Structure formats: C-alpha cells, structure tokens
Amino acid sequence: SQTIHQWPATLVQPVGSPLSLECTVEGTSNPNLYWYRQAAGRGLQLLFYSVGIGQISSEVPQNLSASRPQDRQFILSSKKLLLSDSGFYLCAWSPGAYQETQYFGPGTRLLVL
Amino acid sequence: KNQVEQSPQSLIILEGKNCTLQCNYTVSPFSNLRWYKQDTGRGPVSLTIMTFSENTKSNGRYTATLDADTKQSSLHITASQLSDSASYICVVRSPSNYQLIWGAGTKLIIKP
Numbered sequence: 563s564q565t566i567h568q569w570p571a572t573l574v575q576p577v578g579s580p581l582s583l584e585c586t587v588e589g590t591s592n593p594n595l596y597w598y599r600q601a602a603g604r605g606l607q608l609l610f611y612s613v614g615i616g617q618i619s620s621e622v623p624q625n626l627s628a629s630r631p632q633d634r635q636f637i638l639s640s641k642k643l644l645l646s647d648s649g650f651y652l653c654a655w656s657p658g659a660y661q662e663t664q665y666f667g668p669g670t671r672l673l674v675l
Numbered sequence: 676k677n678q679v680e681q682s683p684q685s686l687i688i689l690e691g692k693n694c695t696l697q698c699n700y701t702v703s704p705f706s707n708l709r710w711y712k713q714d715t716g717r718g719p720v721s722l723t724i725m726t727f728s729e730n731t732k733s734n735g736r737y738t739a740t741l742d743a744d745t746k747q748s749s750l751h752i753t754a755s756q757l758s759d760s761a762s763y764i765c766v767v768r769s770p771s772n773y774q775l776i777w778g779a780g781t782k783l784i785i786k787p
Binding site for chain 2: 603604605606607608621650652654662663664665666667668669671
C-alpha cells in the first residue's frame, strides 16, 4: 500500500532563517506531487506541483521554492522565512496526470516568530 | 473568478443528530466535485466524488448531492458520531488545469 510521510511535524523558526520541509511517498512510482499551505480558516492554497523529477510548477509567487530530486521525494524550501509563511503545510500525491484523488500527508505546522 | 463558498462556517450538533453542509461554486467549466474530511492537525481525506452527470453519492453515513444547474452541492451526515467532528471541505475541479478550487471548509463539532 502507498504511504506518504512528512517531517518535521511541527517547526518553530525565527524570521529570516532558512526552511526545508521534506515529503516522501512509498509504494508507488511516478506520482504527481503537491505542496499546499493552509492558513487558519482558509481553504488550501496550492503552492507547487510536480509531474516528474525536476519538473516543478509554481502556482503562487512567493519566497518559497520546491525541488524534486528523486521520483518520490518532494522538498519545500525557503532561504529567508517571513512571518507570513506561518501555516500548516501539506504534501499530497496522486497516482497520475489524470487521477485526481489526492492523498495527503500528516502535515507540518510551521510557526515563524 | 472560480470560487467555492461553504456554509455554515462552523456547526455544533448533538451526537446522533443529522446535519447538512452546503457548498456553492462558480467554477466553470466544471469537471467534478469532491468532499474531503479533515481531522484537526491532519491532512484531508476524500469522502466522495461526483461528476456533473451525477446528483447523489453515498459513503456510509455521508451522502453528497450535486445540482450542476444551480452549482450547489450538499453533504448530509446521518446519525452523527463523535468521530465526525472535523472540517468538511468542498473541492471543485475545472478540466482546464491541474488546480483544484478548495473551499474554506465547515468546522463540525459533535457534542455528546
């Protein structure tokens, strides 16, 4: 069966510090991968999606970036965090380009102080 | 602008009661509509999916309805249980891109 992992579960970082959140998927090959951010009381906001290694599409201009160094690994990064980067970050995968059911990881709660 | 609006924002009901959550959308063209359940501090989990040609879909005590003409959907929960306490999110997909349009969710609290 397929599983998706995210870490860390929670993170408290000072403003201006770098960020690296990691997401890995097991039990499937060539998944579509997604990074979302969820602010309190708001809908999920798609940040990045990837259909293959090294292929990243950005949906929202910001100081975040994403990379996919391996088929089942998706990394969300920032060189300098802003206060507004605080939120709940969710990684998700879907089986293929036209398979729309997305399966979500447990999330990372980020607090920037 | 493609939008998904959900109501109410939050709802408290007693265990064993039924409830109905609403979703209105302006997404066009429309491919499908999903309801997700998100437990606090966890990722969302898909409950139902309906295409424009379907007007009802059930998953246990959850029944979703869709009226593609009025662009409205509802999620009905029967005989609520404490474990139903969660946020319920309506998500609409347009066939024109990879994006899903997510509603802000309805926070449902079931009290004993």
